[in-house]
Amino acid sequence: MNDTPDFLEDKLPRRELIKKLGLGAAALGSAPFLASTAAAAEHGDRQTKDSEIGFKDGEFVLPPLDYDYDALEPHIDAKTMELHHSIHHQGYVNGANNAVEKLHAIASGDGDSGLVKHWTRELAFHGSGHSLHLLFWNNMKPDGGGEPSGELAGAIDASFGGFGNFARLFKAASGAVEASGWGILGYEPVSGRLVVLQAEKHHDITVHGVFPLLAIDVWEHAYYLKYQNRRGDYVDAFMNVINWDDVARRYRAAKG
DSSP states (O other): OOOSOHHHHHTOOHHHHHHHHTOSGGGGTOOHHHHHHHHHHHTTOTTSOGGGOOEETTEEOOOOOSSOTTTTTTTSOHHHHHHIIIIIIHHHHHHHHHHHHHHHHHHTTOSOGGGHHHHHHHHHHHHHHHHHHHHHHHTBOTTOOSOOOHHHHHHHHHHHSSHHHHHHHHHHHHHTOSSSEEEEEEEETTTTEEEEEEEETTTBTOOTTOEEEEEEEOSGGGTHHHHTTOHHHHHHHHTTSBOHHHHHHHHHHHHO
16 A cells, blocks of 8 residues: 655656755754765664664654663663654654655645645754754763763863863753754854854854754753753753763764
């Protein structure tokens, strides 16, 4: 049984529409590394991790984690991880695909063009949620934390005056996000420096052109089972599971 709407088959394949409308991962606010992993997967790059593939066969997809749900204990509990990944992230994947489908209908002349503002907003919200979660899962690992080394450490020193200054700023920004959103360490290509930003509702109050390297989800669903309303304790705990190797790899990709 084929559940694909006729307009997706008869007029313009979904994959081609996404390319033409600029709706790939890079257009959704993610680092070039995220877009490149999807492209690498299509070309058979065996080094691409399954956990990095968020777009496959013309649709956004929820990839598996690189570790078990309980692997980040005691810092982040297994039940929160399971609900966050399998339910919340899946919801963003579904929402992004639905928004692309509706925009495809409008582009094909079969949809209500009066709703274009609504569906582009839905794509920005769900698509950014999907991209940032791909970052978030891969930004963490068991036995993580500590401090970065090498080129990334040098960039943090140059941009913030030392790791301690960065950590203080990153935790303060993440803890102070109004309502729901993210704390982000990003690479700003105009200055060539690292910046700490907040994002509300995945995509608000951001700086376009900044490539996210490290993202912490500070929506309630990211910590409610263990930390209740203690966001600051959760942010402190996150620092103990950061995968600095992953952040460094994204930094190299963003510079390149």
